[in-house]
Amino acid sequence: MKYGIRPTAVAVFFVYSALLWTLLFQQGISYPFVFLFFGAVIGSAWVGGTIAGFLSVILSSVAIAYFFVPPIFCMQVDKASKNYLIAYIICSAAISWACSSRKRAEVLIRRSRDELEERVQERTTEILRSHEQIVESERQLRTLTEAIPQQIWRANADGMMEYCNQYLLDYVGRTAEEMQGDHFFSVIHDEDRDSLRESWANALSSSTQFEGEWRIQAADKKYRWFLIRSIPQFSGSGQIARWYGIHIDIEERRCAEQALAQAQVELSQQSRTLSMGELAASIAHELNQPITAVVTHAYACRQWLAADPPNLERANATAEKIVQESTRASAVVAGVRGLFQGKEPARESTDINRLVRNLVQLLRDEAIRRDVIVRTRLAAGLPHTLCDSVQIQQVLLNLAMNGMDAMASTNGPRELSITSESKDLREIVIRVEDSGSGMDAETTSRIFVPFFTTKSQGAGLGLSISRSIIEAHDGKLWMTPRPAGGTVFQFTLPVMS
Amino acid sequence: MSPQYDVEVATVFVVDDDASICDGICNLLESMDLQVKTFGSTQEFLAHWNEDMPGCLVLDVRLPGMTGVEFQEYLVRSGIDIPIIFMTAHGDIPMVRKVMKSGAIEFLTKPFQQEELLSGITQALEYDRTRRAKLASAKSILARYELLTAREREVMSLVTEGMLNKQVAADLNLSEITVKQHRGRVMEKMQAGSLADHVRMADQLNQLQNNR
Numbered sequence: 001m002k003y004g005i006r007p008t009a010v011a012v013f014f015v016y017s018a019l020l021w022t023l024l025f026q027q028g029i030s031y032p033f034v035f036l037f038f039g040a041v042i043g044s045a046w047v048g049g050t051i052a053g054f055l056s057v058i059l060s061s062v063a064i065a066y067f068f069v070p071p072i073f074c075m076q077v078d079k080a081s082k083n084y085l086i087a088y089i090i091c092s093a094a095i096s097w098a099c100s101s102r103k104r105a106e107v108l109i110r111r112s113r114d115e116l117e118e119r120v121q122e123r124t125t126e127i128l129r130s131h132e133q134i135v136e137s138e139r140q141l142r143t144l145t146e147a148i149p150q151q152i153w154r155a156n157a158d159g160m161m162e163y164c165n166q167y168l169l170d171y172v173g174r175t176a177e178e179m180q181g182d183h184f185f186s187v188i189h190d191e192d193r194d195s196l197r198e199s200w201a202n203a204l205s206s207s208t209q210f211e212g213e214w215r216i217q218a219a220d221k222k223y224r225w226f227l228i229r230s231i232p233q234f235s236g237s238g239q240i241a242r243w244y245g246i247h248i249d250i251e252e253r254r255c256a257e258q259a260l261a262q263a264q265v266e267l268s269q270q271s272r273t274l275s276m277g278e279l280a281a282s283i284a285h286e287l288n289q290p291i292t293a294v295v296t297h298a299y300a301c302r303q304w305l306a307a308d309p310p311n312l313e314r315a316n317a318t319a320e321k322i323v324q325e326s327t328r329a330s331a332v333v334a335g336v337r338g339l340f341q342g343k344e345p346a347r348e349s350t351d352i353n354r355l356v357r358n359l360v361q362l363l364r365d366e367a368i369r370r371d372v373i374v375r376t377r378l379a380a381g382l383p384h385t386l387c388d389s390v391q392i393q394q395v396l397l398n399l400a401m402n403g404m405d406a407m408a409s410t411n412g413p414r415e416l417s418i419t420s421e422s423k424d425l426r427e428i429v430i431r432v433e434d435s436g437s438g439m440d441a442e443t444t445s446r447i448f449v450p451f452f453t454t455k456s457q458g459a460g461l462g463l464s465i466s467r468s469i470i471e472a473h474d475g476k477l478w479m480t481p482r483p484a485g486g487t488v489f490q491f492t493l494p495v496m497s
Numbered sequence: 498m499s500p501q502y503d504v505e506v507a508t509v510f511v512v513d514d515d516a517s518i519c520d521g522i523c524n525l526l527e528s529m530d531l532q533v534k535t536f537g538s539t540q541e542f543l544a545h546w547n548e549d550m551p552g553c554l555v556l557d558v559r560l561p562g563m564t565g566v567e568f569q570e571y572l573v574r575s576g577i578d579i580p581i582i583f584m585t586a587h588g589d590i591p592m593v594r595k596v597m598k599s600g601a602i603e604f605l606t607k608p609f610q611q612e613e614l615l616s617g618i619t620q621a622l623e624y625d626r627t628r629r630a631k632l633a634s635a636k637s638i639l640a641r642y643e644l645l646t647a648r649e650r651e652v653m654s655l656v657t658e659g660m661l662n663k664q665v666a667a668d669l670n671l672s673e674i675t676v677k678q679h680r681g682r683v684m685e686k687m688q689a690g691s692l693a694d695h696v697r698m699a700d701q702l703n704q705l706q707n708n709r
Contacts, residue, residue, distance in 0.1 A: 070674050285559075288586040290607035297523030299611035303528035317522055325517055429571075 009056035010048030014040035019063050027069065034064055036090055041092045045099035053096030054180060061089050151226070151247035153184075156279040157240045164277050168247065173219025189215035189223050189331040196228070207232055207240055208260045213250060225254040283332070290329035297321045342484045347473075349496055352428060353378040355389060359396045363404075365403050370414070376417040382428060385493040388474050392493070395466040395477070399432040402462065406436035406487060422495065427475070431490040438481050466491075502534065507622050508552035510537040512542050513569075513584075514561055518607075520554060525611065531618070539568045548577070551611055553602070553621030555614075558585035558592070566592065571690035578628060584609065635705045638698050644686045652679040653687075657699040692701055 018040035025033050037060040043054030058420035069081040073419040076087055140490065145152050151168035155161050162182040164176060172179070172187045179187075188196050201212035211229035218224060227248040236239040297318050360374055369376045400416060407414040407467045414434045422428045439447065448463050463477075470477040470491045477491040502508075509531055511522050519535035532552075536542040538561060542554070558565040565583055573578065574688045575686045581597055584605040593604045603617030604622065645653065648669075662680065666673045689695040 198505045207668065285586050289518060292586075293515075293517040294522040295608040296518070296525050299523070300525035303611075307528070314524075314528065318528075321517075321520065321524065325521075328517070439691050 006057055007044075007048040010052040011044045011059055013041040014047075014052075015059040016055050018060065019067070023067065034068065037064060037088075038092060038095060041096050042099050045096040046103050049103065050097075050100040053100045053421060054093075057089065060087065060092060061203055062150045064088060148183060151181075153245045155230075155243040155245065157242060159200055159243065162242070168420065171218055172216065174240055181406040187217045189217065191215075191471035196219050200230075201460060202234075203230060203243075213254070224251040226250060228438065264439075282463065286332045287329055289326045292330070293325040294322050294329065297325065307355045335450060347388055350387050350389045350392070351382065352386055352392070352420055352430060353382050353386075355393050355396060356430070359393065359400060360398070360418070364402055366404065367402075367416070370408070371402050372407060372416050374400075375415060375417045377417065379419075379421045379428075383422055383425065385473075385497040386496050387493055388469075391469045392473070395469050395491065396430070396432070398462045398466050402489070403434035403436070403487070406434045408436075410436050423492070425495060427494050428493045429490055429492050431488055433482055433486060433488045435482070435484070437487045438486055444479070444481075502532065503679070504550050506547065506551070507533050507625065508532045508534050508541060508550065509555060509618055509622075510546065510579075510595075511540055511555045512537075512551055512565075513555075514538060514559075515557075522614070525614070529615065532649070539563050539565075543643070546579075551622075551625055553580040553582065553618060553625055555584065556619070558583055558588065566596055569596055571599065573599055580624045582614070582617040583620055614673045635658040635701050638701055639705060641687050642702060645683060647681050649679050649686070652676060653683045653695075653699065656680060656692075657696050658685075 015037070022033055022036045025036075033178040039055045040060055041053060042058035048056075062075075062455060065077055065085055069077050069085055071078060074399060094184065101225060105333055122197050124405045144167045145166070145177060148165075149167060151171055152165040152399070153161060154163040160181040161179055164179045164184075169179065175422040183195055185197065196212065196214050199210050207227070211227060213227055214224055216226050227250050229248070230243050230245040232240045233242050233244060301315050301318040301322065304311040350435040356376055356378060363374060396418075400418070403416045404414075407416070413435060415433075417432045417433045418430075419433075420428060443454060448467050467477045470493070473493055475491055477489070479487055479489045482488045509522075509526050511519050511533060513519050516537065519537070523533045523535050528538065534545070536545070539556075540562065542692075543620060554708050556565040557673075558566065560568070565585075567680050569581055569583075572581075580602045581596075581600070582603045583608055584708055585592075586607045587620045588604060590605060593626070596604060596623060602621045603613070605613055605617065643649070652665060652671060655668060660668070662673050666676045669676070683689075684695065687695065
């Protein structure tokens, strides 16, 4: 088809048309009019291609030789017209070739342009599709970050906030604009802001992830504790592209921890302060019971004897009761003594400075309440001692509380000073000084006597128990007046050998 | 505890978880010819005691379970009126004020003097005796009042309000003679010697009724 019928038909059609028109024009023109045949060749070559052009050259040459070159109506060509016909054949062949090759080139160009266009179309479709996929996956990601009930954010490589999820925005009660960039820090608790900035700056400069616990203000202006964790995302070149952050609510855990710590402090405080007071109260009660019984029986005994006639039998039985109850009272006293002297205290290597520091922490609230300044001067590198740290803490607490009590009515500065030093590397000395008004001679002489007290609520046992404890540790406890007013209690403990 | 314990006789009930204290108080009070009964706890006391037993309570503050102070609150709530003498080794002023306000007779600090205990017990028993006497007389008046007929009660109430026979008769639409007859029977049944006696009984009756 491509090389047969169609080129032939095209060539025949064009040449035939040219022939008809030329026959028509030839009536009025004397010389052989062949220009329309050139047109037929051009048309055939253009429309039908090389083969059609070539055919039209042959057909038109035959037609010209037959109809227009004299002698006409025969294939003979006279000598004069031979050159003319040859010129025509050469010219028309050249035109045919030029036209068909031009046409071929044009077809090629068009085809490649079409192909190009097609490819562009394909690429565009492809790009559009992948763009849709990206948008979709981003939408899914965003839906995910919004759906997670956690506070999530993204910051740029410089640490400036770019995006906060709705959960975070809802929590802080701000708009996305109000959280942009550096504004983020405005929702952090005043006391935590500097520490968070510092951690953030460290993370930015070292390009490592960071986490910590800070308080974030909620929409209702209340603060809750959060674990803030941020992870850097690196670009292909190893540079940080952005930071992702997440906040985990740890308020309940923090509260529980604080409550626990508070309870521990209170417990230790109570067990220490109560132990001395409770002990005294319980000793007092234990002693008071048999004494009451003794006194009551004694009255009864007198009564039986005063009767008329005296009831000697009952009086005798009552006297026996008095003996029994007195023995019980003295057993109580013996028990108390045994509590501090008979038993070997549980001893372990102890840093007294640590006990003092614990004590100061314990006393802080009490000191503030009583407007007392507590100062410590603790010798560095103090040797350890072998002692029962709970008991020594009791002594320290007792001396410190006594000191504070002594300053209760002082108008001048109230200063409680606790110092530690080592003496001759054999023993250490602890001093507890108050700036109160000191003691009169009578108080001084009886201060260590059990049940002697200057306080309305005291049992008068603190100092005597303290002295028993220190003596059980092979130390000494004594008091001296303070030159500038007030009293100094000091005790020694042997150094661990 | 004396073997010849008599529930009719005023008794000092002692509650203290320390047996030696109970023993001491028991011994002392017996030496003064008082009837004593001791208990280790308030529950034991409640299990034994009833309203008809005259006497007073010597109560320790520090007791296992319900404390003495709580026990007093319980008694007040339950409407049980038994005079209480508290004793404790260490009482503070708010506690003393509280129990005295709730009607305690005395607050003793251990160890106490014989006289303190004795004076407290004397007061308490006197209080209990008076209260019971009042109660008994009111009860007997009530018993007699219940013998009266409805008409006689009407006459009694009008007469004790100070009305004359004539006025009563007019008020109740009766003849004066009938009123006189009613009045005579009322005086006889109530065992009232005089009009003054009569009025006093009417007062006590009113009081008793108001207390209910």
